[in-house]
Amino acid sequence: MSLTADDVKKIAHLARLGIDDKDVEAYARDLSGMLDLMTQMSELNTEGVQPMAHPLDQVQRLRPDVVTEHDQREQFQAIAPQVEAGLYLVPKVIE
Amino acid sequence: MHTKSIAELAKGLRAGEFSSLELTQAFLARIRQHRALNCYITVTEDLALQQAKAADARIASGEATLLTGIPIAQKDIFCTAGVKTTCGSKMLDNFIAPYDATVVEKFNAAGAVMLGKLNMDEFAMGSSNETSYYGAVKNPWDTQAVPGGSSGGSAAALAARLAAAVTGTDTGGSIRQPAAFCGITGLKPTYGRVSRYGMIAYASSLDQGGPMTRSAEDAAILLQVMAGFDEKDSTSVDQPLPDYSAALNNRLDGLKIGLPKEFFGEGLNSDVAAVIEAAVNEYRKLGAVVKEISMPNLKLAIPAYYVIAPAECSANLSRFDGVRFGYRCENPADLTDLYTRSRGEAFGKEVKRRILMGTYALSAGYYDAYYIKAQKVRRLISDDFKNALAEVDVIMGPVAPSTAFGIGEKIGNPIEMYLSDIYTIAINLAGVPAMSVPAGFVGGKPVGLQLIGNYFAEDKLLNIAHQYQQVTNWHQQIPPGFE
Numbered sequence: 124m125s126l127t128a129d130d131v132k133k134i135a136h137l138a139r140l141g142i143d144d145k146d147v148e149a150y151a152r153d154l155s156g157m158l159d160l161m162t163q164m165s166e167l168n169t170e171g172v173q174p175m176a177h178p179l180d181q182v183q184r185l186r187p188d189v190v191t192e193h194d195q196r197e198q199f200q201a202i203a204p205q206v207e208a209g210l211y212l213v214p215k216v217i218e
Numbered sequence: 219m220h221t222k223s224i225a226e227l228a229k230g231l232r233a234g235e236f237s238s239l240e241l242t243q244a245f246l247a248r249i250r251q252h253r254a255l256n257c258y259i260t261v262t263e264d265l266a267l268q269q270a271k272a273a274d275a276r277i278a279s280g281e282a283t284l285l286t287g288i289p290i291a292q293k294d295i296f297c298t299a300g301v302k303t304t305c306g307s308k309m310l311d312n313f314i315a316p317y318d319a320t321v322v323e324k325f326n327a328a329g330a331v332m333l334g335k336l337n338m339d340e341f342a343m344g345s346s347n348e349t350s351y352y353g354a355v356k357n358p359w360d361t362q363a364v365p366g367g368s369s370g371g372s373a374a375a376l377a378a379r380l381a382a383a384v385t386g387t388d389t390g391g392s393i394r395q396p397a398a399f400c401g402i403t404g405l406k407p408t409y410g411r412v413s414r415y416g417m418i419a420y421a422s423s424l425d426q427g428g429p430m431t432r433s434a435e436d437a438a439i440l441l442q443v444m445a446g447f448d449e450k451d452s453t454s455v456d457q458p459l460p461d462y463s464a465a466l467n468n469r470l471d472g473l474k475i476g477l478p479k480e481f482f483g484e485g486l487n488s489d490v491a492a493v494i495e496a497a498v499n500e501y502r503k504l505g506a507v508v509k510e511i512s513m514p515n516l517k518l519a520i521p522a523y524y525v526i527a528p529a530e531c532s533a534n535l536s537r538f539d540g541v542r543f544g545y546r547c548e549n550p551a552d553l554t555d556l557y558t559r560s561r562g563e564a565f566g567k568e569v570k571r572r573i574l575m576g577t578y579a580l581s582a583g584y585y586d587a588y589y590i591k592a593q594k595v596r597r598l599i600s601d602d603f604k605n606a607l608a609e610v611d612v613i614m615g616p617v618a619p620s621t622a623f624g625i626g627e628k629i630g631n632p633i634e635m636y637l638s639d640i641y642t643i644a645i646n647l648a649g650v651p652a653m654s655v656p657a658g659f660v661g662g663k664p665v666g667l668q669l670i671g672n673y674f675a676e677d678k679l680l681n682i683a684h685q686y687q688q689v690t691n692w693h694q695q696i697p698p699g700f701e
Contacts, residue, residue, distance in 0.1 A: 131574065138532060138577040139539075139554065140570060141562020150574060156633045157575055161521045161588060164595050174593030175600060177423055178409040178649020179673070183452055198316045204546035211541050214552050 124162065125155035219244050220379040221696065224436045227382060228284045231277055238277065238287030241382075242270035242331050245289045249333065249380050252700070255356045257375035259294045260302050261334040269331040276329050284439050286329030291381040293372050294335035295342055296322050296427070297416040305418045306338040306350040306368075309544045309564035319416025320448045321385060321427055328443050333381050337371025340566045341535065342392055342420045344368050345638055348629045349568040356625070357400060358697040359663050363622040366396030372430050373400035378700045383440055386430045389421050390523055391617070391642025393428050394654035398617035398666025401656045403683065403693055404430045405437045408673050409649035410455035412441075413448035421530035422453065424523075424646040433693050434655070434683035438462035441676060457674055465677045466684040471505035473682065474610040480516045481615030481641055493658035493665040494616050497686070501614075504685055511610060513602040518595050519644035520636060525579050525592035526647070532576030535569070571632060596647045603648040603670075612682055613670040616641055617654045621663035641668060651676050655683045656692040664692075 126134075128147045131154065135142050142150060196209060205212040219241055222230065230236055246263055266289065273287035297303045297315035304310045318326065325332065339349040347355040347370025355370045357363040358378040365374035369386030373396035376384050386393040388406035397404025405428045412427040419425060429440035442462050448454040475498065482491060498508055540546040540560025547563050550556035565573070579588040606613055618638060628635045645652045650673055657667035667686075671679040687693050 126578075130578075134574050134578050134581070136558075137581060138536075138573050139557040139561060140565070140573055140577075141558040142570060142574075143562075146567070150571065153571055153632050154575055154578065157524055157636075160633065160636075161525060161592075163521050164518055164525075164591050167515065167518060167595060167598065169591060169594035169598065172594040172597050174590050175597035176593060177453070178600065178647075179455060181410070181453065181455065186449075195316065199542075202312075202314060202316065202543045204540060204543075213541055214550050214556055216553050 124158040126151050126158070220248060223433060224284065224288055224382060224431070224439050227288055231287045232282070238270040238273040238331060239267065241287065242266050242289050242333070245333055245381060252378055252380060255358060255361070255374055255378055256353050257337055257355055257371045257378065257380055258291070258334045259304055259306070259337050259352050259371070262301055262332055265301065266331050266333050273329045273331060283328045285325065285443055287331060288382050289331045289333050290325060290383045290385070291333045291336050291372070291375055292322060293338055293369050293385050293387060295338060295387055295418045296385060297418070298322050298332070298335065301335065303335065303418070304351070305342070306340040306352060307564065307566070307569070308351045309538050311351065311545065313544055315416070317416060320413035320450060321417065321444050324443050336375055336384060339368035339370065340569050341418070341531070342368040342387055342389055343531070343568050343572055345391065345395060345635050346623070346629065347371065348625065349566055351566060354625050357622050358700050359401060360622065362624055363663065364399065364625050366399035366622060368392040369396050369430065373397055373402055373404070376400070376402045376430055376432065377697055379696065383429065383431045383436055385427060385444070387417060387425060387427045388646065389424045389527060390646050391639045393430060394617050394642050394652060394666065394668060395639065397430055397654040399622035399664065401664030401692070401695060402430055403433055403437055403656065404428065404654045405441060405676065405679070406645065406652050407441065407445060407676055408455070408651045410453050411651070411674065411676065412444045413446070413451040413454050415448055415450040419534040421527040422534060423530060424527060433687055434680045435463070435466060438466060438680045460677045462677050462680055465681045468681050469505065470501065470682065470685050473501070473506040473612065475501055475506050475508045476511040476606055476610030476613045477508060478511050478513045478516065478606065478613060478615060480513055485619050485640065486616060487620045487660070489660040490616055490620060490665050493660060494667055497657040497667045498614060500686060500689060504689065509610065511606050511613070513606055515595065515598045515602050516644050519599055519647055520640060522592040522595040522599065522647060523643045524575065524636060525588045526596065528572040528576030529579050529589050530576070532573045532580065535573055538564070568632065599644050600648040603650055607650070607672045611678065615668050617666035617668045618642070621660050621665060645670055649673065651679055653679050653683055655686060656695070658692055
């Protein structure tokens, strides 16, 4: 299986990831190489095998539904690129 | 002082032979002297001196733990309140975490001194430390060679005696492979044994923090502090914590060692194989019984890993968006441009490659063929370990197919780099604990013996490693020029 330069650009857009035009071909080649590696998995019959998401097959713990976090907004926003009046600022999204 | 074990240092501190302040100053001087290795991203000199003074007071008051006053260093993946945490990336070059990782909190509570934050592959993605935004780290055994990765700064710093002990993290071999390349002892605990809270995530179902030390005895001391259930990590496992030092001296008579034939096939350097065979022979002398085993699905570990890890990485790294913390591009035209350029300008090539791979594997139409398939293969690989460990007490083999390769040798060929993790990756997929123990040299470069045990059998692994270190001195070798 191989990916084209256009495929790479499409995936990069899905990931909101800027990549240099001059690197697109190299990514296409590397990703195609990775996909070749992955085709080895098709040799193995996995019918009826339960997919494994957690090494110990644990499920998420539940905790009592009580407030445990306190307000740390100022501390967290102190490291943000741009904030105003307690809000994170981004370029205008609604015309 | 810098060549002593943690137990020896703790004894010296208590006996008043030297103070933590003197010890800390000695390590800080060594760090300055060997800056060219590029092990440290940040040296926290003021903090270290302050912690050392507090440790001396605590020792004088008789309230000290074994780690009180011992100078250690953290892989720069563990968040430290008030101290920069970069994860080896331009993305976090300006990031000062608002809180401590649980691991850091535990070291602080024990009274350890933090010398600084150690270099690493960007977001722990790499096997050579060459993907770091802060530049490659040099291997103290051969400064033309890589220290391994992703915990390359950790391994090199310890080998060069620039800290008494260090931390690492291991997603596909990132503690064990650099430990092997630098001739130190590294332990990847069972998945869930050490809290991941505040440990910047790469692949959440595989990531695990652990100690990198000069000996198994030191590793037991560090793991005792690092391990344990943590409410703040939803994947932390609530299991009783044994005394990791208690079993170190157990005899190994009748120990059943399994050697998977898949670990000794094509691709393994023959000199490395000879070192591993010699190490296994030492165990025979200690009374162990050796048998060949087979783990037929191991060969699919690399393909399965390079679906699962990038898939999880693409999800985890979506939090780096230029909005709440980390790097933001200049003058974004609109919101999409802000996301795309911030991420594009601040992530390096290997991180981008894995985000792209993961995004593709999770995208509509490919999810079943790649992600679900890989999770099924993961189950079968994990079953191989369960079956083998029902038959034997420990699995042994090489950590890596060769000794440390040259800086620049593999970085241009990512697939070749991935294949060098052939013996370590399956362990993370299964989630079992494993160690790298120094076992000899080939051409002046260290070789690591891998020990793989059952879930939560870290005490047994430490015992097996310690007994070997009682009859060999590979772990005590210091690279020339760093004595």
